[in-house]
Amino acid sequence: MIHLAQRMSRLGTETAFEVLVKARVLEAQGKNIIHLQIGEPDFDTPMNIKVAAKKALDDGFTHYSPSAGLIQARTAIARHVSETRGIKVSPEQVVITPGGKPIMFFTILACVDEGEEVIYTNPGYPIYESAIEFVGAKAIALPLKEEKGFSFDLEDLKRLITKKTRMIILNSPQNPTGGILTESDLRGIAELVREHELIVLSDEIYSRIMYDGHKAVSIASLPGMQERTVILDGLSKTYAMTGWRVGYGVMPEDLAKLIAKLQVNVTSCTASFSQIATIEALTGPQKDVEEMVAEFKRRRDFIVAGLNAIPGIRCHKPLGAFYVFPNITGTGIKSGVLADRLLNEAGVACLSGTAFGRFGEGYLRFSYANSIPNIEKALDRIKQILKR
Numbered sequence: 255m256i257h258l259a260q261r262m263s264r265l266g267t268e269t270a271f272e273v274l275v276k277a278r279v280l281e282a283q284g285k286n287i288i289h290l291q292i293g294e295p296d297f298d299t300p301m302n303i304k305v306a307a308k309k310a311l312d313d314g315f316t317h318y319s320p321s322a323g324l325i326q327a328r329t330a331i332a333r334h335v336s337e338t339r340g341i342k343v344s345p346e347q348v349v350i351t352p353g354g355k356p357i358m359f360f361t362i363l364a365c366v367d368e369g370e371e372v373i374y375t376n377p378g379y380p381i382y383e384s385a386i387e388f389v390g391a392k393a394i395a396l397p398l399k400e401e402k403g404f405s406f407d408l409e410d411l412k413r414l415i416t417k418k419t420r421m422i423i424l425n426s427p428q429n430p431t432g433g434i435l436t437e438s439d440l441r442g443i444a445e446l447v448r449e450h451e452l453i454v455l456s457d458e459i460y461s462r463i464m465y466d467g468h469k470a471v472s473i474a475s476l477p478g479m480q481e482r483t484v485i486l487d488g489l490s491k492t493y494a495m496t497g498w499r500v501g502y503g504v505m506p507e508d509l510a511k512l513i514a515k516l517q518v519n520v521t522s523c524t525a526s527f528s529q530i531a532t533i534e535a536l537t538g539p540q541k542d543v544e545e546m547v548a549e550f551k552r553r554r555d556f557i558v559a560g561l562n563a564i565p566g567i568r569c570h571k572p573l574g575a576f577y578v579f580p581n582i583t584g585t586g587i588k589s590g591v592l593a594d595r596l597l598n599e600a601g602v603a604c605l606s607g608t609a610f611g612r613f614g615e616g617y618l619r620f621s622y623a624n625s626i627p628n629i630e631k632a633l634d635r636i637k638q639i640l641k642r
Contacts, residue, residue: 264388286601288624288635294490297542299493299498302538310527316526321515321518321523322514323502331345331350334536335485341475349503352500352501353488353490353500354459355501357502359385361484364516366391369390370392370419371391371420374423375395375428377579378429379429380611395613411446420453421455424455426456427461430577430579432570434470436471440471444473448482453482454479458470458486462492463491465547465550484505487503494546499524550623552626554578554622556629556630558571558572560633568581569581576623578619579617579619583616585640593618596636600635602635604621620632
């Protein structure tokens with residue numbers, strides 16, 4: 255038997271992919287499953303992006319690129335981030351990675367020593383906690399509160415900061431709740447970050463998917479914060495490009511050189527033709543994105559109303575991303591138990607709130623990256639299960 259390193263016991267996972275496997279097994283047995291578990295747009299990648307990628311293949315972009323990314327792609331990203339965040343970014347501050355997760359891991363590896371502490375929001379994306387614990391640091395959970403629109407109390411954050419605190423991880427709009435941090439929230443956080451000389455990893459992967467007139471604000475745009483912030487973004491959610499594996503980080507130039515060095519050691523580089531497609535995504539027509547977001551809003555309104563009409567469930571209306579995080583405490587059933595029953599008995603795949611941390615108990619996460627007819631069927635099946 256192969257001896258495993260002790261660190262492997264600290265490595266977590268992303269439950270959405272585990273539930274997807276279970277759902278596929280049930281489908282292979284002939285059962286109809288409605289997929290509301292995976293965080294993936296159900297739209298196709300816009301045609302102009304696919305055309306650009308095909309041309310890139312024909313033009314010979316099938317070889318290694320510099321580890322930080324092609325200069326033309328980094329330039330396009332720098333320009334895009336400068337325009338959308340109101341900050342000045344140079345290509346030297348950009349590192350392109352195969353998806354967003356490497357930016358999480360590389361930033362924590364580069365900036366956090368064993369025994370130091372990283373504060374992250376909980377319920378939150380599970381890979382944050384996984385990466386923190388894996389490198390030997392301590393993950394400190396900052397609870398999100400439903401009554402605050404799934405934001406958090408600044409006083410709670412203050413109490414969690416110690417001499418060992420090194421980093422704070424923010425995610426807005428947030429997975430799994432769809433909550434957002436307001437500019438007022440960010441100003442309070444920034445004051446603490448500057449006071450304690452901390453680093454912020456700002457996961458802004460859903461920043462283009464917001465509703466009701468809300469606009470994303472990056473903490474990097476606040477005074478004294480750009481030099482203390484790593485922005486994580488990518489193309490997966492905004493452009494329905496999950497399989498293309500393009501993420502990127504924007505950070506101080508000295509740190510970017512080190513993150514690129516980590517990439518040399520792990521993945522070498524991101525696929526060159528995907529980087530050329532990135533240029534087209536960011537600089538080409540944005541009509542498809544606008545239409546996707548409008549459809550997500552329509553689905554959000556539909557599923558929130560439907561869930562709130564089910565006895566025992568109450569659902570806060572999210573302001574961003576494409577998830578709802580309904581409170582199910584009124585059903586008297588634990589999150590994991592109800593999620594399993596919905597999958598196995600009703601054919602509705604969703605995630606237990608506990609897949610996103612201990613403060614997720616009492617909630618489920620549904621992705622509304624599915625059609626309204628399918629969402630309507632899912633709501634009916636949920637009603638039938640709870641009637642039993």
